Amino acid sequence: QVQLVQSGAEVKKPGASVKVSCQASGYTFTSYGITWVRQAPGQGLEWMGWISAYKGNTNYAQKVQDRVSLTTDTSTSTAYMELRSLRSDDTAVYYCARLKVDPHYSGNGYLYSYYFDYWGQGTLVTVSS
Amino acid sequence: EIVLTQSPGTLSLSPGERATLSCRASQSVTSTYLAWYQQKPGQAPRLLIYGASSRATGIPDRFSGSGSGTDFTLTISRLEPEDFAVYYCQLYHSSPTWTFGQGTKVEIK
Numbered sequence: 001q002v003q004l005v006q007s008g009a010e011v012k013k014p015g016a017s018v019k020v021s022c023q024a025s026g027y028t029f030t031s032y033g034i035t036w037v038r039q040a041p042g043q044g045l046e047w048m049g050w051i052s053a054y055k056g057n058t059n060y061a062q063k064v065q066d067r068v069s070l071t072t073d074t075s076t077s078t079a080y081m082e083l084r085s086l087r088s089d090d091t092a093v094y095y096c097a098r099l100k101v102d103p104h105y106s107g108n109g110y111l112y113s114y115y116f117d118y119w120g121q122g123t124l125v126t127v128s129s
Numbered sequence: 130e131i132v133l134t135q136s137p138g139t140l141s142l143s144p145g146e147r148a149t150l151s152c153r154a155s156q157s158v159t160s161t162y163l164a165w166y167q168q169k170p171g172q173a174p175r176l177l178i179y180g181a182s183s184r185a186t187g188i189p190d191r192f193s194g195s196g197s198g199t200d201f202t203l204t205i206s207r208l209e210p211e212d213f214a215v216y217y218c219q220l221y222h223s224s225p226t227w228t229f230g231q232g233t234k235v236e237i238k
Contacts, residue, residue, distance in 0.1 A: 044217065044229060044230075045168075045174065045219075097173075097174075113183070114162065114225060114227075119175070
């Protein structure tokens with residue numbers, strides 16, 4: 001069965017960095033992308049970035065693109081999210097999720113769906129002085 | 130940037146009732162790019178619907194999705210006690226990037 005297991009909760013001071021891991025199992029790691037989504041306390045979901053586990057290509061949300069780095073280690077099927085220059089408003093639960101790309105053939109060719117089919121359990125990152 | 134607006138913010142219903150949740154995009158989108166998720170307190174989101182109308186594996190058939198263009202709907206035909214949760218719509222854009230709606234909370238009346 002597919003599982004994404006994330007590292008434990010972190011408490012950081014403003015200006016510090018945090019690195020959250022997401023270890024995948026139950027599927028071929030390099031066949032799917034990994035995305036990261038965060039949720040501030042009592043708030044909605046915010047997409048942060050995507051990485052191709054096959055090629056390492058990335059794309060980041062504009063809001064965090066200057067401070068976030070996504071990487072993978074294919075030898076351990078693990079994805080990492082590093083966020084730098086932490087601020088109090090970075091306090092949130094951070095989720096990794098597997099990206100499923102689903103082709104369907106229509107009369108005029110293929111259409112694709114892109115969605116997050118499996119999620120990690122979440123990692124709480126608290127930024128406080 | 131395309132914005133997704135969900136309504137209502139909160140839906141108060143009783144078990145057995147029908148729930149209709151709306152997700153409106155600020156411009157026309159490809160329906161295959163629209164998904165719905167359910168989130169319960171303290172849990173990660175769970176995929177319900179992808180491609181606007183396809184149920185994910187293991188999702189009961191009381192959940193259905195529909196819509197096209199700018200207007201999409203998630204319908205729960207008869208609410209079960211475990212369906213009271215927050216629901217999010219999500220849109221894929223090229224690049225790739227994704228946007229979530231702000232969520233609709235379905236609460237027990």
